[in-house]
Amino acid sequence: MDWENFRSRGKDAADWAADYHATLRERPVRAQTKPGEIIAQLPASAPETPETIDAILHDLEHTIMPGMTHWQHPRFFAYFPANAAPVSVLAESYVTAIAAQCMLWQTSPAATELETRTCDWMRQAIGLPKGFSGVIQDSASTATLCAVLTMREKTLAWEGNKKGLSSQKPLRIYASAEVHTSIDRAIWISGIGEANLVRIPSRGPTRAMDVTALQHAIDADRAAGFLPAGIIACVGGTSAGASDDIAAVMDVAAAEGLYTHVDAAWAGAAMICPEFQSVWAGIERADSVVLNPHKWLGAQFDCTTHFLQDPASLVKTLAIHPEYLKTDGADGGIINYSEWSVPLGRRFRALKLWFLLRAHGLNGLRDMIRNHVSWAQGLAARLAETPGFEIVTAPMLSLFTFRYVPQGTQDSDALNQQLVNAINADGRIYLTQTRVDGDLVIRFQAGAWTCTAEDVDTAYDVITDIAPTLT
Incomplete structure (x- = not known):
């Protein structure tokens, strides 16, 4: 073609x-198909010669769609x-056709600057104060991993990436059992280890983390020689909507000097409605907040907005500067969002959010x-x-x-x-x-x-x- x-x-x-x-x-x-039903209809090897688009579309309709x-x-x-949303699908078609790799400001200045602006639109819409900066990640899982890595590095005085964790005291991260399993994976990938994710009991009708139990766990860990590193709270847990008392969690975090991340992946979208913002009262004190416009707001997957009080800490955790990524004018106040994300490569995600917010x-x-x-x-x-x-x-x-x-x-x-x-x-x-x-x-x-x-x-x-x- x-x-x-x-x-x-x-x-x-x-x-x-x-x-x-x-x-x-x-x-x-x-999908009403049985396991193995679709793959049984697919050839075991790729074709050696080209096939027509009509043949491919026929198989899309008759082989693939029944299994969707x-x-x-x-x-x-x-x-x-x-x-x-239709307007997001339309925007994504432009993104796909342009096919830019937006890792650095220089590789697509408009993509970087539009991301900065649309994230700030979202910040204002959900009621976060001016001190927050935003970045669009691929998913809340990646945003949470970024937060956990930052917790780790700040606690280890930025030595974890250099020296590894084997010579360090064990770090501890605190969360309730109601948080998404992406937190478990972030703990695995960060090298902190599942045994060091401390589960705090939940209480009451909102199934909120028990902050008294949280404080006791931190005290016990310090006495035992562990290094408390951060707290992960949730607003709208995936299982049953559990929501922590964010203000109370922030009080503990402030007293203990711990980094905080708030996972509001689906429920955070509702914060564009002022009457719902009470469910995360105290959010302005969080270090890191994530919500997914690709869930409730209608942006085509993938589009996760990640907000940070101090993006410099994230950049210090993730930035790496090989010669081939150095660009002229890098000291001119520009942002290279690849330094805010785990992957180097970045899609032009901001365009669909921009289309969506303007069209609706x-x-x-x-x-x-x-x-x-x-x-x-x-x-x-x-x-x-x-x-x-x-x-x-x-x-x-x-x-x-x-x-x-x-x-x-x-x-x-x-x-x-x-x-x-x-x-x-x-x-x-x-x-x-x-x-x-x-x-x-x-x-x-x-x-x-x-x-x-x-x-x-x-x-x-x-x-x-x-x-x-x-x-």
């Missing part, structure tokens, strides 16, 4: 995309959505989030009034958990797993399970870009229609 052929095929692709989204409600949300779970489906209520405006995005929160709360209330159902964790924004425990239930875990499986096999909606205090429960989260009140009503109908049929 050359660019002239691309001209017509690109138009065909745009038509296909519009038709695909127009028919999503007619498709089962989750439709993350853009309006009734995708599992996990958190990886939304792709903050008010448009706020309306969507407010609707999702209201609809989820309404569904929780309806289920709570339905015989046999109970709400286990109350809605945190648009996420809540519930279970089905009709009178006489002998094994509620087995019954609720059976219910999840039956719902997902039905295909009209998609849910996932988790555990709360050891019990298996069902998660619901409204966040799909095209979700409507009627889609949430459909969720109620599916859940309550299927549940009584189980034995």
Whole structure:
């Protein structure tokens, strides 16, 4: 294919995309294929000679698409959505066509400066003060790894990268059991080790980290010769929406001189609505904050905004300057965002966020989030009034958990797993399970870009229609 052929095929692709989204409600949300079914249809070796685009597109439609779970489906209520607003998809097509590698200011000045500006737009929108600077990472997992590496280096007086960890006292990082497993991976990759991730118990209706237990753990570790390095708090835990008391955590961190990172990957998007900002009161004292516009705000994956009080500490942790990366004018106050990220290579992620914020405006995005929160709360209330159902964790924004425990239930875990499986096999909606205090429960989260009140009503109908049929 050359660019002239691309001209017509690109138009065909745009038509296909519009038709695909127009028919999503007619498709089962989750792929209905069995393991191995797709790969069995794929040749074992790559073709030696070119194949036609028509042949490739035929196989896309008939081999690949039946095995796709439709993350853009309006009734995708599992996990958190990886939304792709049409304007973001459009922007991504420009990014793909330009195909810039935006690692340094010099390699694409506009990409760097647009990233600086759009991150500051986001900073203002979520209510962070002027002292924060932003960078767009590929995911919250990378942002958390950056934070953990910075905790490590600051605690070791910047000697960890040079000398390794073998000669150092063990570092300790503190978090509740409600944080995302990306924290575990960051601890692994950083070399700190899983044994040094100290889990603090959660308490109360928000399942917040117990700050008294946090203080005791830090005191005990110091007495035992460990080096406390940082605290990772969460706002909207992935499992059931757990949210730490950020102000209380910051009090402990300030008294102990510890670096803090706040993971608000999905829930942070809702902070563009001023009425929700109380859930992270005290956030202005955090060292590092992450949220994902590629979840609730509709930016095409990948697009994670990472905000820092002191980016110089991150740069000191990650920057490396081989001769081939040195550029003229490097002392002119420019930013090389590759020094703020683990990978050297960087996509032009800021463009889709810029398109999105301009095309919808903050008010448009706020309306969507407010609707999702209201609809989820309404569904929780309806289920709570339905015989046999109970709400286990109350809605945190648009996420809540519930279970089905009709009178006489002998094994509620087995019954609720059976219910999840039956719902997902039905295909009209998609849910996932988790555990709360050891019990298996069902998660619901409204966040799909095209979700409507009627889609949430459909969720109620599916859940309550299927549940009584189980034995």
